[in-house]
Amino acid sequence: MIGGGQGAFIGAIHRIAASLDGLYELTAGAFSSDAEKSRATGVLLGLPPDRVYASYQDLIEQEKQRPEAERVQVISIVTPNHLHFQPAKLALENGFHVILDKPMTFSLAEAKELQQIAAASGKKLCLTHTYTGYPMVKEARQLIASGALGTIRKVYVEYPQGWLSSFEEGSDNKQAAWRTDPTRSGIAGAMGDIGTHAFNLLEYVSGLQVVKLCADINVVVAGRQLDDDGAVLLKLSNGASAVLTASQIAAGEENNVRVRAYGEKGGVEWQQVDANTLQVKWLDKPTEIWRAGTGYVSSYAQHNTRTPAGHPEGYLEAFANLYRNFALTLQAELAGEPASPEALDYPSLTEGVRGMAFIENVIASGKSDKKWTDFIV
Amino acid sequence: MIGGGQGAFIGAIHRIAASLDGLYELTAGAFSSDAEKSRATGVLLGLPPDRVYASYQDLIEQEKQRPEAERVQVISIVTPNHLHFQPAKLALENGFHVILDKPMTFSLAEAKELQQIAAASGKKLCLTHTYTGYPMVKEARQLIASGALGTIRKVYVEYPQGWLSSFEEGSDNKQAAWRTDPTRSGIAGAMGDIGTHAFNLLEYVSGLQVVKLCADINVVVAGRQLDDDGAVLLKLSNGASAVLTASQIAAGEENNVRVRAYGEKGGVEWQQVDANTLQVKWLDKPTEIWRAGTGYVSSYAQHNTRTPAGHPEGYLEAFANLYRNFALTLQAELAGEPASPEALDYPSLTEGVRGMAFIENVIASGKSDKKWTDFIV
């Protein structure tokens, strides 16, 4: 693992997600750019001192020199955005598979370069867009793909949070500090942090791509350097329209990402606060409450659930699904067998490049006087 | 009553709303432009034949000639949009108060003219924007007005319906037929029918006015003449931004209008499907479930509720609140006393003119290549 030292939120999440199904073992880490902090985290995590490194370069170089059976196989990179590209590049080029936190890179150019590096390396990359790891999000995608709702005509996706309602970056809130800092987060704040999740959810569930957009991007809190709120009108590849909203100043909201998609015959609705449920709505018959862990859901939903219906799984399990599917894909490769379609269903380079394109397009649209702008990758 | 013959939806609603509190008695009507149909409806409603008229002109002229104590005092106009202005004008000019279904008129020009006519007549007009008649919508407005949430920064209002997902106007669906017909509905379909409700809710709850907008207006169903879907980015008078969506092709949705507004310290959320509840959210403490009929809500919510907490009131009671408040205002006038602020809180000419301005501005924006356009009244 690269990054994820003490005080980091997402590093701990990655470690739980990795361990949950017993498919990964944490064996080495460069947990901080501060060698001493990295060492201290290694001690806490019970790693042998010689597998705790002072830098990601050290980790990659020294692990590479270990015998193949002893070295790490997959490197998780859980650093802030500006520290995604270089470690990922180095890892791939040195023969390691990579799990990378979203958004994929600092800029679209980096993302496209990383895509090429990965292709050349023959190694695989998993991008942790958590929300598409939920079984009932997968069910929504499968139901739409099956044609049961007819052609999709409208998609709404929203991601409201309230935790940046005040000038948190002025206090010692480490999470707020880097996310609102253009030198670490990139050109976008809320649009990069949560807008990319909403965008990924929109394209994943609908099976469609954004082709045009028109954005209202706002910096609401005085003194803030990056956007903390936005709303986007979108046109999709089949001509349907969509609306995406993401806000970090919706005071009193936690993290209730929600998606709704409507076709000719019905619609689907999923929201994280009730993550094990997919509402399936019909023009002329009762709304149905589809539930994770039941026998009637698709192989994709079943594959990504560990417990019978009524035993709620949540965010950590959704995260773990990404790790698990990536591991199953790698195991299949090692075994010289094809991975199952369910295992292969994890976010990767294409999603990463499109996510970075979203960031650049949406920020540009926000500044433009033109109404509709093309979504350019 | 003018309009509201057999088969009409909203006429029956108006009659229930009027009778619910015992403050109105239906004594005369011109229920249809077809004299025979009007007569038949009058029979069904138990009216004396001499109070059932063949036309609205007849009704107004003949009622005016009755002694003051016997004539109708208030005329409800529940016809399609193209038949709002003339009867309302005639009624006001002949000394009758008017209750008018929304949107106020066929065009903004008519609305502004009606506003002047009303002012000159000294008679009052109530516009039936039902949703702002709900007690917990009033509570949301009062809470925001009190400053408890701080400055409002973001408002979302949505109005999803699915009943026009197919080409209903091709069948004998009378409701669909006139609403999708530009000669009867005006330049807007969904934006006029439900978008105006959403707009009214947005301005009423927030206490702010729309000053700019950017609209994506769609005709989704093949063959349809007017918009059946739209999304609008908005700027409000205090600089806040908002998003309004209205759709009649959200297959599987009923009529779940919803509004959320966020200030510096917290937010409110109301949706019609749970109409007796207002969610009040705070930055640093638990969300509160405020309920109609309780002792802790404002005088406005209490005034507009008939039952103790836990006895759900709904759409008809919200509608009846408009009728009741209008009656209380007229009674106060008759008594030479000031009406209470709670009674005066019903939608009227200003709301009607702004609603028509919304229709014209939003349709124009939908056709424009320009991103932001000023909201012009």
Next chain:
Amino acid sequence: MIGGGQGAFIGAIHRIAASLDGLYELTAGAFSSDAEKSRATGVLLGLPPDRVYASYQDLIEQEKQRPEAERVQVISIVTPNHLHFQPAKLALENGFHVILDKPMTFSLAEAKELQQIAAASGKKLCLTHTYTGYPMVKEARQLIASGALGTIRKVYVEYPQGWLSSFEEGSDNKQAAWRTDPTRSGIAGAMGDIGTHAFNLLEYVSGLQVVKLCADINVVVAGRQLDDDGAVLLKLSNGASAVLTASQIAAGEENNVRVRAYGEKGGVEWQQVDANTLQVKWLDKPTEIWRAGTGYVSSYAQHNTRTPAGHPEGYLEAFANLYRNFALTLQAELAGEPASPEALDYPSLTEGVRGMAFIENVIASGKSDKKWTDFIV
């Protein structure tokens, strides 16, 4: 109307319920045992002074002497429990139909006597068990009656309130005072006031009858004279078991009566807080959300709904359904035609007698050391 003077809760509810559909006109009243108060209420309600009586005896005697076309046709009795029997008896014996608030009488003996009096009189009686007036409660009954769920095996009904958590009868709470007073309420407090509603709902929805019971009846608040809490184990006529709970000391609860019934193949759940929804659950497929106002519900649900799906109706409309169905039944009788099954579906004498039997059986069981006691009517 007999009873329902100023300050009474249920009198105002009855008046709204009666007026809502325009099928009743309030023409006379004896609103209080205090002649002056009765007169004052009559003035407020706009009744002519000669139709406002000083006592129920006066009302019945004097109305009877009016010409048939001018006299009242139906008498609503909305007094406390101890004043149900005598006015109802007198009204029936003098040729008036009766609408009576629940529970039907002060004792089971009175109820059985009233049943005989009504039979002899040829007049009809409607007992206002509000909750079985809700369209989706009717839908639950119809669905079970259709056999779609298979044999019913278990029923839960609960009625939690919190408003008597303190010694309210010690303050000037008029509602609390008579409900906790054995001389006015009868032998039961909560069991009579809300337990009878729960019991009626249980038998109505399941289509089964209680045959045995075992009750835990409690007086929780110090100083109170009647029960304010209870739970009852029940055996039903088909051998199924049930649980009924009713409490007025569930602090923080409003009035959320709820019923669940399970058969071999599935179950239903209805609760007043979401009154327009019936959850229909199945062993092997998704739970369905059946909604009032839709095209797929039964004729009973449709008949008892005034608005399309998504326009919530509530407690007043449920109450009005009782009044409306009673009126339709009486109108059919007047017309010499059979009333429709939907119109005939209102609570009457049988439900009233069984409700009084519930009160006497449940209080007796609460005092008994014996576990199961037969339900004796």
Next chain:
Amino acid sequence: MIGGGQGAFIGAIHRIAASLDGLYELTAGAFSSDAEKSRATGVLLGLPPDRVYASYQDLIEQEKQRPEAERVQVISIVTPNHLHFQPAKLALENGFHVILDKPMTFSLAEAKELQQIAAASGKKLCLTHTYTGYPMVKEARQLIASGALGTIRKVYVEYPQGWLSSFEEGSDNKQAAWRTDPTRSGIAGAMGDIGTHAFNLLEYVSGLQVVKLCADINVVVAGRQLDDDGAVLLKLSNGASAVLTASQIAAGEENNVRVRAYGEKGGVEWQQVDANTLQVKWLDKPTEIWRAGTGYVSSYAQHNTRTPAGHPEGYLEAFANLYRNFALTLQAELAGEPASPEALDYPSLTEGVRGMAFIENVIASGKSDKKWTDFIV
């Protein structure tokens, strides 16, 4: 681990719960009484062959002979009920800590004996009553313990499931087979399997003990040998009353255990389907939605949550909380330090003995003609 071979439900859950926080490593197992099956499971789990045993006796004896640093420290026993006592006894007597699935033993006598054995051994035991591992269940307990709700007066706990609505034990449903078999499950079916959870939740949340009970215990499905449904009236140690229901024939229900407790000033409600929420209700102010992961909840809720508010945790995390708190307690012991009160808050021997007493008392009451029977331990 003892038990938990392929096809077992709860074994896999225990393994995930153990691994989730990185505090346990699975190093040995006797996964089945069939040596070959045990071996096969060991292979699947990647254990070295010499740590996979043919019987629990072998596991305990041979592990004991390993050097202390290499042997297992804690033995998880996840077998059916009839195979709890002997392995637990042997493990404790040989110096191993034990994690044991509920109910603790096959009979109350065994439970009391095991309690004495454990006391004598100086080793610790954790009983996996999952539901009291949820952070918001802990919050409910803490809130009641704080006195904020006043004296508790009424508790409702319900546990509805539908999965045994048919004669599942007649098919090859392994889970159904042993749970409905008196030789493996004990004298109770539903009351042992889920009734004990409900009982534990009731006593844990309220902080009170059951002192009397009156049970209606049913075998609903033809041919079944053990109860599949029941309802119990209870009296608690402070004089309050309670109702407990548990059913496995509530067709269409999943696993939605729910508890509500009411005091003089307010109440709490928690249900597993919305596990991260605690509803806190008050007599005179709005209901509050307390959420896991927030800053305002108690140290107990915070200690048992891994993610910020809005990132749902579920059943596996609740289960993992038991494992984690047990590990923290053992680590503190190893370190010679007192464990924190939050770590010590896991179910153990007292809860196990009371759970077995519940089974014996409730089944006896179900067969008794006497109404109230004392709860005897």
